Amino acid sequence: MQLEEPDRRLLSILQENGRISNQDLADRAGMSASACWRRVRALEEAGIISDYRALLDPSRAGLNxxxxxxxxxxxxxxxxxxxxxxxxxxxxxxxxxxxxxxxxxxxxxxxxxxxxxxxxxxxxxxxxxxxxxxxxxxxxxxxxxxxxxxxx
The missing domain is CATH 3.30.70.920 (Lrp/AsnC effector binding domain/regulation of amino acid metabolism (RAM) domain)
Known part of the structure; x- marks a missing residue:
């Protein structure tokens, strides 16, 4: 899959906040919610987005x-x-x-x-x-x- 500018915007925003709603993501990326959902889905299917996770603070989790x-x-x-x-x-x-x-x-x-x-x-x-x-x-x-x- 060749990344286009809208894809790059979506990926940048999702790397900041993977829990953002589709509507907020679409608004920030300057596209409709349905187009946003289709693009994110295509990025997932292409394996560019491989997973969604919570990032933990090691020291606060007791790993010092x-x-x-x-x-x-x-x-x-x-x-x-x-x-x-x-x-x-x-x-x-x-x-x-x-x-x-x-x-x-x-x-x-x-x-x-x-x-x-x-x-x-x-x-x-x-x-x-x-x-x-x-x-x-x-x-x-x-x-x-x-x-x-x-x-x-």
Whole structure:
């Protein structure tokens, strides 16, 4: 689907407020309610809008330990890689997992209640995965910028 200017306006507004009513969205985007509904529906069907969610404040939800975890595997055969990916995808502490170039193979963004919970995550899960060569943790001291909005 090729995004047109009205689509970009709708996406921008929805990224600000995913709970906006169709009528308010249409008014802000400068179109009729029926045209707005059709365009949003097309964006959903095309997979451009993949979901609607509530964004939570981690610290107010009791998740005060935030780390970036750098993981290096011993080998990159499909067995180790597939197992690592499947297991990491199941862990609620892991918010993001990126496969990257550079020194580490994977970078995880992990949120836990506290240091003890993080230690349990490491010892009870990550260190037990086959093929883990090295794990390095960087503690997040302060979040400077965090957004879920895409530059449309």
């Amino acid at each position: 330990f935030h780390a970036i975890v750098h993981v290096t595997l011993t080998r990159h055969d499909h067995g180790h890689v597939d197992t690592f990916i499947a297991e990491v995808q199941q862990r609620p502490e892991v918010l993001d997992c990126f496969s990257t170039t550079g020194e580490a193979d994977y970078h995880l963004r992990v949120l836990c209640v506290d240091l003890d919970a993080y230690n349990a995550f490491l010892e009870g899960f990550l260190f037990r995965l086959p093929g883990i060569a090295n794990v390095r943790t960087n503690l997040v001291l302060k979040s400077i910028k965090h957004t879920t909005r895409l530059a449309i």
